[in-house]
Amino acid sequence: MRKQSTLNPPLKWAGGKRWLLPWLLPLWERASTPRLVEPFCGGLAVALGLNAERALLNDVNPHLINFYLWLQRGLVVRLHLANDKELYYAYRARFNELIADPETAASQEAAELFYYLNRTGYNGLCRFNKQGAFNVPFGRYKRINYVQDFSDYQAVLKRWQFTAGDFAEIQASPVDFIYADPPYDVEFTEYSQNGFTWDDQVRLAQWLAKHPGPVVASNQATKRIVELYRGLGFQLTLLDGPRRISCTGDRTPAKEILAVRNIT
Numbered sequence: 697m698r699k700q701s702t703l704n705p706p707l708k709w710a711g712g713k714r715w716l717l718p719w720l721l722p723l724w725e726r727a728s729t730p731r732l733v734e735p736f737c738g739g740l741a742v743a744l745g746l747n748a749e750r751a752l753l754n755d756v757n758p759h760l761i762n763f764y765l766w767l768q769r770g771l772v773v774r775l776h777l778a779n780d781k782e783l784y785y786a787y788r789a790r791f792n793e794l795i796a797d798p799e800t801a802a803s804q805e806a807a808e809l810f811y812y813l814n815r816t817g818y819n820g821l822c823r824f825n826k827q828g829a830f831n832v833p834f835g836r837y838k839r840i841n842y843v844q845d846f847s848d849y850q851a852v853l854k855r856w857q858f859t860a861g862d863f864a865e866i867q868a869s870p871v872d873f874i875y876a877d878p879p880y881d882v883e884f885t886e887y888s889q890n891g892f893t894w895d896d897q898v899r900l901a902q903w904l905a906k907h908p909g910p911v912v913a914s915n916q917a918t919k920r921i922v923e924l925y926r927g928l929g930f931q932l933t934l935l936d937g938p939r940r941i942s943c944t945g946d947r948t949p950a951k952e953i954l955a956v957r958n959i960t
């Protein structure tokens with residue numbers, strides 16, 4: 697069995713799939729393909745967990761990808777990092793200044809600020825207003841253990857290729873192992889909060905169904921997601937997701953789906 701990486705995901709990222717690794721690892725090993733492709737790499741929990749030798753990792757969020765590109769260069773954060781409300785809003789304003797221009801958006805300073813805002817902002821959220829400005833409020837954490845030296849990530853991340861864009865722009869080779877973890881389908885909404893619509897879910901499932909190599913997709917097991925992937929010939933496994941505590945105190949886990957193709 698391939699060894700898991702000892703590196704933890706460097707950011708807080710919504711929808712992290714570390715909990716899914718016990719199901720993903722055997723599929724990855726069975727497929728035994730040379731490269732992992734993740735169209736929605738998010739916080740890197742899966743790429744780090746599978747410890748892929750080669751990977752193509754994509755996300756639509758260019759600031760997230762810029763941070764990873766700096767990790768590839770052995771990022772050591774120079775900024776002073778502190779869990780302080782005034783500093784947070786000053787850094788947020790500076791980040792918004794930098795991302796307004798594509799040249800400075802790709803700078804080391806923008807990558808450092810992105811890390812700081814991710815750790816210090818409310819719930820690790822990453823949200824932008826219509827003008828494209830990051831608008832997450834201060835997080836009010838009691839304590840934050842900031843990392844300044846990310847040089848341990850360099851050796852692993854420099855073997856991987858990163859791209860920022862829509863999943864459909866990815867050039868996968870026929871033998872690649874694709875693991876797709878899109879934003880969850882939220883039933884009964886045409887336009888989900890995070891901008892990934894039902895049309896996008898359909899576009900993704902059809903795009904995945906065309907891949908001749910191994911494919912695994914995860915999602916919330918809504919009725920329409922189950923029908924969509926079943927209709928396209930995927931093999932489906934229903935899983936209990938991580939436990940959630942709803943406002944009623946109900947701890948029933950949400951059902952998740954794993955849709956698999958071309959892995960025997």
Ligand SMILES: C[S@@+](CC[C@H](N)C(=O)[O-])C[C@H]1O[C@@H](n2cnc3c(N)ncnc32)[C@H](O)[C@@H]1O
Pocket residue numbers: 709710711712713714735736737738739740741742754755756757861862863864877878879880892
């Ligand atoms: C559920 S998260 C992935 C989490 C990841 N598997 C992990 O373990 O950390 C979904 C990701 O999809 C990205 N995303 C949303 N729309 C996208 C699109 N059209 N193309 C590519 N990525 C997109 C979001 O930025 C987010 O990082």
